[in-house]
Amino acid sequence: MTPLFERIPYDILLNITFLSASDAVCRAPTELLNLRLTCKTLHRYLDVRTSAHLYARLFRCHFDLAPLLSNSPVTNVNDATLANEYVLRQQFLARSRTSAWTPRTLASDMLVALRMMLESCGLNDRQLASANFSRELLELARVHIRPSDDSLGEGYDSRGLKWILIWLLCLSLSKSDIANLAPAMRDNMCKLLFFYMSTSIKNVGPSSVTSFFDLRYKAPPSWGGIITSASGGQGRDDQQHHRDHAEEPVESTLYARQEIPVESELNPAFAAVNVFLALKESSPLVIPPHLPEDRAAATLRRVSGPTKEDFHVFQNYQTPLFADRRLRDGHSGETSCAAREASQVVAGRGGTPWRTHRDLCWSHHPEFSTMYQITDSSHPRVGTFSGLWQGSYMTHTADETGAEYYTNRNPLQVVFTEYHCLSPNVPLHSPQDSSEMAALPTRPWDFDHPAQRHRYERLDSAETSPGTSVEQEPTPPSTYAVSQFSEPVAEQSSSSKSDGGHDAGGACSTAEVLDTILFGETTADHDSAWKGFRYAGRIREDRMVILKREPKNPSEAYLGTWVFEGRLRYGGVVVGFWHALNSSEGTGVKGIFSLTKVDTSERTEPHVAGH
Numbered sequence: 001m002t003p004l005f006e007r008i009p010y011d012i013l014l015n016i017t018f019l020s021a022s023d024a025v026c027r028a029p030t031e032l033l034n035l036r037l038t039c040k041t042l043h044r045y046l047d048v049r050t051s052a053h054l055y056a057r058l059f060r061c062h063f064d065l066a067p068l069l070s071n072s073p074v075t076n077v078n079d080a081t082l083a084n085e086y087v088l089r090q091q092f093l094a095r096s097r098t099s100a101w102t103p104r105t106l107a108s109d110m111l112v113a114l115r116m117m118l119e120s121c122g123l124n125d126r127q128l129a130s131a132n133f134s135r136e137l138l139e140l141a142r143v144h145i146r147p148s149d150d151s152l153g154e155g156y157d158s159r160g161l162k163w164i165l166i167w168l169l170c171l172s173l174s175k176s177d178i179a180n181l182a183p184a185m186r187d188n189m190c191k192l193l194f195f196y197m198s199t200s201i202k203n204v205g206p207s208s209v210t211s212f213f214d215l216r217y218k219a220p221p222s223w224g225g226i227i228t229s230a231s232g233g234q235g236r237d238d239q240q241h242h243r244d245h246a247e248e249p250v251e252s253t254l255y256a257r258q259e260i261p262v263e264s265e266l267n268p269a270f271a272a273v274n275v276f277l278a279l280k281e282s283s284p285l286v287i288p289p290h291l292p293e294d295r296a297a298a299t300l301r302r303v304s305g306p307t308k309e310d311f312h313v314f315q316n317y318q319t320p321l322f323a324d325r326r327l328r329d330g331h332s333g334e335t336s337c338a339a340r341e342a343s344q345v346v347a348g349r350g351g352t353p354w355r356t357h358r359d360l361c362w363s364h365h366p367e368f369s370t371m372y373q374i375t376d377s378s379h380p381r382v383g384t385f386s387g388l389w390q391g392s393y394m395t396h397t398a399d400e401t402g403a404e405y406y407t408n409r410n411p412l413q414v415v416f417t418e419y420h421c422l423s424p425n426v427p428l429h430s431p432q433d434s435s436e437m438a439a440l441p442t443r444p445w446d447f448d449h450p451a452q453r454h455r456y457e458r459l460d461s462a463e464t465s466p467g468t469s470v471e472q473e474p475t476p477p478s479t480y481a482v483s484q485f486s487e488p489v490a491e492q493s494s495s496s497k498s499d500g501g502h503d504a505g506g507a508c509s510t511a512e513v514l515d516t517i518l519f520g521e522t523t524a525d526h527d528s529a530w531k532g533f534r535y536a537g538r539i540r541e542d543r544m545v546i547l548k549r550e551p552k553n554p555s556e557a558y559l560g561t562w563v564f565e566g567r568l569r570y571g572g573v574v575v576g577f578w579h580a581l582n583s584s585e586g587t588g589v590k591g592i593f594s595l596t597k598v599d600t601s602e603r604t605e606p607h608v609a610g611h
Helices: 010-021 030-036 040-045 052-062 079-098 103-118 123-130 133-144 159-172 175-179 183-194 225-231 236-244 269-281 295-301 308-315 322-329 337-348 357-363 366-372 435-439 494-498 524-530 554-559
Strands: 216-219 250-253 387-398 404-422 513-521 533-539 544-551 562-569 573-580 590-597
Touching (some): 103 123, 159 322, 175 269, 183 404, 269 562, 308 524, 404 533
Antiparallel strands (some): 513 533
């Protein structure tokens, strides 16, 4: 007698399966497993290749199909590729729930996790959290990011896996995760990350890391793996199925139209610095007990330098992590399956129901935007750097045994002003080395610099609108009849515009930013506690931020001139390395640093010391 299920029309059967399995969010799709094991005919009907559109619909319900992915010019998002990716993700999540990692699949699993994080609009994060991936990642990192680790077997270049693990730590860990770690675990993690915190780390070879999108893998055509992975084990019925349906493994390709190597994009130096500083900042500062309580007490005692109050303020200088920024942005992923399908269809047709493509690139690291080949300006938007930045730096030291480490966390602070060179003007030449910083003045009114022969303008935009978030699109920049390194004018008559001034919102509003020079200095409060400094900097085409720091007071020239080289992250954090000017690579004073932009909507404008 024919089973009842086999007499149900195919389209109705698929709809029943979808309705049964669509609610399996943040857990294994056991309903799909049970239906496939009902009979051989149903198992064949619900095969991932026979019913790719079913698995694609489940993908849209259980995972994010972000505009960053669906609108990328290099991806080929269709039912077949989404179905295959759905299987990979369910297998990865099942292994994470049960700690069932294997050397054969570990590299593939970590790339799946990386894709899920970069393409997350909230739901992917919930999936990872439900699978305890943060906890699993810490253990995997502890085992595999050791410099001498070769646990994946002889002949396997594990360096690419280590780099991916470091990026995953940077993307997934939050401040609360770090606070819950034991002090010994934090110290051990810092020791492991130290090896990767160097600008001299070379990129891995072209065959070392599997291509980000064009990930090839072996699996039976029937895709029985999703059954065993979803249930956390291989049951007797499923073992019988594999004996009955034994087929040769085939090679399948994920959703890229072309190979996009990630070797050059995954250099872990800046990610390692980000996590390292966050780990160090979790430990409270040791405040010397003899210091005065506050500035008033220090003035009465006629002593200079930091007070206890200054140390408490410095303790609040925190390097944010990507997970904290995402929580702040409020991506919850709490959306019904039907609504998610509808919005993702709109995104697939070119719409952007969440945010613009440009914003998505900034939220998911400029380091990764080239993987999706989303076109974006080489320079950050106007107003990104203007305002107060606070952070810290640590110094590289070595003891008598040759052991190296970073120590002595000290405060950094600067209030930046941006000057932009707009098309069709010609920007100042950038030699892409520290020689440009040696000659760059730390104040815009030093007219003996070659930059004065170029037109750099201070624009009236987000920098004059306190509270404007870097995640929001600022108003179009407006400029006026300005000279080189000129300040913006509040108002201008129509007659002055007719005499050659720029029309606000006219051609200048569409002009391209070709170059940005930064000028800044510390506040009066910082000068009293930690000494005063002036800064000048450039933003390179590769989005590296180069800063030069000099003491304000000529009598403190012994402090030297330092050069900071960092990368802008999350649209409001710069992390990187610093060294003394004119020191050769590997010698001289050097270290690591971070600077975080302060949200001006949550504080009053600081008092900047006089020029």
